[in-house]
Amino acid sequence: MANLKLQQLTKVYNKNEIAVKDFNLDIKDKEFIVFVGPSGCGKSTILRMVAGLEDITHGELFIDNQKMNDVSSKDRDIAMVFQNYALYPHMTVYQNMAFGLKMRKQTKTEIERRVNEAAAILGLKPFLHRKPAALSGGQRQRVALGRAIVRDANVFLMDEPLSSLDAKLRVQMRSEIISLHSRLQTTTIYVTHDQTEAMTMATRLVVLNHGQIQQIGTPKEVYEQPVNVFVAGFIGSPAMNFFSGSLTASGLKIGDQYIPIPAGLLPQNSSQDIIIGVRPEDMYIESATPMFHTEIEAVELLGADTMINAGLGDQPFTARIPSSIAIEPGQTLPLSIHLNRMLFFDSQSKNRIF
Amino acid sequence: MANLKLQQLTKVYNKNEIAVKDFNLDIKDKEFIVFVGPSGCGKSTILRMVAGLEDITHGELFIDNQKMNDVSSKDRDIAMVFQNYALYPHMTVYQNMAFGLKMRKQTKTEIERRVNEAAAILGLKPFLHRKPAALSGGQRQRVALGRAIVRDANVFLMDEPLSSLDAKLRVQMRSEIISLHSRLQTTTIYVTHDQTEAMTMATRLVVLNHGQIQQIGTPKEVYEQPVNVFVAGFIGSPAMNFFSGSLTASGLKIGDQYIPIPAGLLPQNSSQDIIIGVRPEDMYIESATPMFHTEIEAVELLGADTMINAGLGDQPFTARIPSSIAIEPGQTLPLSIHLNRMLFFDSQSKNRIF
């Protein structure tokens, strides 16, 4: 149970490759913070600096108000789950979980109690005497979690812990980690490149790109009010559609298509050229007074939903419609957009202006 | 352009490990067939038998009505995309694509024409003189596709070609492969463990488990009329909810919860014990006459949708509701199920009975 303070954290490799630049973040006790971004955005580097596995080039790291820059990993009282599990392959599941406690000189009874407790929570009781090689991917993941939770550490660090699991298991382990956090309430930093994990797990998420913070906020804030084109396009699946268009007094022009929009829903004091962002679920079929007609190019059935690909003013987009409506490629559809959900970005700075 | 006939195809390793058993399938010209199943279900083994990279233990393989069992890979006129791309690392992109044509003694002009054509389709023109190591994951994937399409082969085989890409790129390459198929019309077998890929890409999909066919059908058929609990649970994300319950004359009992159902929507001539399958999107909030009330345990925000976890007659389930409705864990919700979408499975055989 601890708070963390990351101040101007910077990592430079080989004198001039900047991996992380001036990273500032206050993490409150019991928070579940997710760092999310494309690979190479520096998110794992920050985590490893917090863990003490990478030196901090500049800046300061505080855990519970104590400066940690020069404290070695073993004395930071953190627990970490690694991307490829990093289990001790020559030890049994029991020994894997007990190792950290032994190193911290716990009594044998205490170790036994804690390991058994963690094994019970994670359903590992039947496997305590197996070696990691004899476990499935999901079970190994659980052992890695178990090794972290027995320690009762101040901070949990998780480095893409679900990336080597298949889609089904990932969904299951996601909820297990969430319920583990709501039970233990340990301050957690979770790193992932998967926006779905970030959205579903975080109390707050930090979107990173090129070693710099793009946005910090709750999943809802980041989804509904992204600060720029990068965040808007990165968060959400399928990705947000972007159209380049121009503003008029009473609406928008996208290619040769004119869309009338009430003045209150348009940005003020903006240059004429603009990027318009529309999420696939904010477009719908409307026979009565559609905004535009378009010819469907491709149809993807996803079970409950169907994704359709088409064009608006010659710019391609994806829209999500219920699978109950049967649609064939080549068909022409009348479509509208929920006007109050449209986002507007400056075409130069790519920042959101409305 | 070819049809394929797989007759009683069987693969046995080390005299007694059965990887594939009595696999029967007729593939028509121009079809896009997807083999889908969990890892170890034998789907890749079948593909490698078709490619000639694994011997066929029993059974017969016909391509265009010619028996292929004893024809070596190089004479089968197939093209294949491998899971880890398997590009020739010491050759440039151009040489990678040209290799198969050289081996088949095409003229230099013909090779140049075909490679340039494929490179233009796949947007690889600027990279023709790079080595694979200097390409991104998505570009490598395109080179692997390019190497397959320049060959103008009779059959395309693809072995989890998108599994090493990240989520965003996977969605993008998925549509590229679909549009490639609609342009080239080459008979294709595509292997994946990802049910989303299977659903969105296949003209027909073959669901496999433990080396045996579970179901063959269009994505819509498999999604709406799964033949058994395995297929119902494997296809669809989040997975279908299953409840064990019992039939009464006028409804269902699930735990202590009674749900009245019109007689026409219940299976006839079935034993009393039954498994009921309900997809998360087939449950909805209904204040007027809800079927049951339940306390929400967890809430996962997924952007447009929210997944809620709760219990019905003490059995856990997941339901999908629009994110526009704000929900907190702990809240009690009135819920109903679309009765005509319920599926019923025999509790012994696990086969669908209604």
Place this chain on the structure above:
Amino acid sequence: MDSLLNSIFSEAFLSPIWVSLKIAIIAGIIVILIGTVAARFFARKQFRGKAVIETLLMLPMVLPPTVVGFFLIVIFGKNSWAGQAITWLFDRPIIFTWWAAVIAAIVVAFPLMYQSAKSGFLAMDRDIENAARVDGASEWKIFFFISIPLASKALISGSILSFARALGEFGATLMFAGNIPGETQTLPIAIYIAIDSGNMVMAWLWVIAIVTLSFLMLLAVRVKE
């Protein structure tokens, strides 16, 4: 100073160097060719008794050189079947000839080439070969255009190590090929004789020659890694 220069350009100094280079180059070429083919064969095929055959091929690596020399004498000696065949063919026994030195060098150098090449072929992604197979390449074309280029690092470091081993061979050569100046007196043997007879100047010169050569080769291996 003049006498040092005289020593360097003397027949006595240069002769062991030429003998060594000739033997090592011929043995090296043979070892590289056979070692590569054998390594690829054993890396791809499974059969009963494979472990025993491979152990026999690798044995010269752990055997003392004098034991290798002993077996060469026994196998190619005057009383053996092979020895008599050679005597009948070439009108003289092979023992104490220049060819004996080549054979000794081949036997001790082979395991290094074989081991390195095999680990190179094993480390390769097999699906790259399979891709070439599907692309219509015959097995020989796969070997030349895919397997060899992909294992090239391992093949080069194996070649350098086995060439160095051939160049440095002492015990087996001394026993099987003897110490005939201008024919079988290699550098390592010449150094031994020089020390034994107290000729430190010649010893130093030869040592500098061979150390320079070895250091360069070892650096080449390390850079290749």
Place this chain on the structure above:
Amino acid sequence: MDSLLNSIFSEAFLSPIWVSLKIAIIAGIIVILIGTVAARFFARKQFRGKAVIETLLMLPMVLPPTVVGFFLIVIFGKNSWAGQAITWLFDRPIIFTWWAAVIAAIVVAFPLMYQSAKSGFLAMDRDIENAARVDGASEWKIFFFISIPLASKALISGSILSFARALGEFGATLMFAGNIPGETQTLPIAIYIAIDSGNMVMAWLWVIAIVTLSFLMLLAVRVKE
């Protein structure tokens, strides 16, 4: 038959075996300890000049044994700084003693242990060590409880190879430690002398002894793979 049995249990037959085993075991233990520590150090640290130091350590692997012998004589000889220090300390020079044989064995066996151990440490997933670091283990505990067990296959095969190399050392030992029966006459030297003097019975017996030992060791390495 009786004379064969007499030969087997004779002091003359057994003496080189004991000498060889004693030298190889002591040299082996030293090489295994130093090689493991050095390999782990070089596998984890980066610094300027590392490539040159490593090349020097590996040099005895490609140098002819007689060159190694030459350098040992030069370094520990009567006129060198080290040689005079030893003479002053122990009241006799080290050359032509049992300890000289041990030193020769260490120098030639070290590169094999070092190379194998280093590739073992490099092949490891570094994050397993990092996990132990986060789990509160000190660097020494990580070395003993994590790194050594995880690299154990490479360490064992390196140990066996370097022990075999120490057991089989001939050229450098002959030059630096000489051929003193009961003190520095090792098995490989005894075989050479036996052949030279035409004593084929003793040669065969020693060869069988050493081949059996080597074959078992090589098989052990292969099984470990």
